[in-house]
Amino acid sequence: MASPHRSTQARRRVGRPSGPTEHGAASRERILDAAAAVFAQVGYDRARMADVVEASGMTKGSVYFHFESKEALAVAVLTEKHAQWLDRVQARLATAPPGLQRMEALLPAMLDLHRADPDAWVISRLAQNLAEVPATRNLATALTRRWIDRVADLVRDAQHLGEVSDEVDPQLLATVLVGAFDGLKTTIGTVSDDPHAADQQLEACGALLLAMMRSVALSR
Template identity: 35%
Template sequence: MVTQERGLATRRMILEAAGSVFAERGYSATTVADVLKKLSLTRGAVYFHFSSKEELARAVLASQADVPTVVRDIKLQELIDLGLVFACQLTRDPLLQGSVRLSLELEAVGLDRRLPFQGWVDRNHHILEQARAQGELRPHVDLVETAELLCSCFTGVQLFSQVMTGWVDLEARIRALLKHVLPNIAEPSVLLQLDLSPDRGLKVGAELGALAGLKEAAGQEGPEGC
C-alpha cells in the first residue's frame, strides 16, 4: 500500500512539473529534459510512469477531468459551481494551466486536443440530462447543443480573460456568461433559485476544502478547495 501511494504521489509530482513547463513553453518547445529540471528524479523514474513526451502531454490534457464538483439537488446550480471551481483552480493550478494551453495549441502536432473538450461536453451533457429529468430545463433545450455551446463559450471566455487580465477576472466573466445563458435554458421557477453571487466561488471553494479535510482525516484523497 505504501509503495502504491508513493508511486501515485510521484506520478502526480511529474504531472504537476510537466503542466508547469507546458503552460510556460507549450508542447513543441518542451522536452522531457525541461520537465526533469523541475524534479529531483532520474530520467528512468519519469519514463517508468510515462514512456514519452506525447504520453506525458496526453496525461496533462486528461487532468481537466479531475476538476472537482459538489453534488447539488438543483443540477443547474451544480453546473454553475463546476464552472466557478474551474475558474478558481485555473488561476492557481499549473497542471490545469498546462492542460488548457495544450488543448488550445494548434502546433501540438500528434496530440488529440479534442480529449478535454469532449470530456467537458460529456460532463455538461450528463448534468443537463439530470436537470431535464428533474424538470429544471425549458422544453426547447437541446442537450447536446447546449453542452457544446457551454464548452465553446467557456473556452472563449477563459482565453479572452487570460489575454486581458491573466485570468484575474475569469470568475466574473464566467458569471456574466452564465447570466446570459441560463435564462434561455432554465425554467423560470428554477432560475430564481440559482446563486450567481460574486462570492459564490469562494463559498464553493470553502466547501470543497472542508470535504477534502474530511476525506484526508479518513485516509482518502479528496478535492482541493479554491
C-alpha cells in the same frame, strides 16, 4: 553452465520491475506534476524533456524510465489531470441541489478550482495542442467530449425537473459553455498582464456565461 531458465530469472531481477511500486508511483506523480508546471509556463510546443527533468529534480534516466517521449508525457498529464479535474468539479456540484441550481453552480465551481489550481488551465491548453497532433488527436477529442457530456447531463436533469425548456439542445448548450470557458483564460491572458485585472475579467466573463445559462430557464 547456467540453465536458460536461471538466466531468464537473472535478467528479470536486473530489469524493470514487473509491476508498479509505491516508490515508482510517487516518482511518476512527481514527474507529472513537474510536467504540468512546465507545460503551463512555456506551452507544449516549447517545452522540452530537459525542462521536465530539471523541474522534477530527478535524473534524466528516471524520467525516461517512466515516459519515453514528450508526447507520451503530455498524454499522461492530460489523461490523469483531466480525470482529477472532473472528479473535483463533480464533488463541488454534488453539494448543490439537482437541476437549475446545480447548473448555476457549475461556472463558480470551475472558476474557484482554477484559481486554487493553476495547473487546471493546462488541461484546456494541452487538449487544444494535442488535438493538432495526429497521434493524440483522438484522445484529446474524447476527453473534451467527456467533459461536454457531463455538462449536457446537468442540462438534461434540469429539463427533467421542468426547470429548463425542452426546446434547448443539451449537447449544443454544453458545447457552447465548455468551449467558451476553455477559451477564456487564453484570451484574457493575451490582453492583460495584471493577474488581478485578469481575474476580474474572468469573473465578469463567467457572469455573462451564467446569465446565458439562466436565459434558458423556465419561470419559477
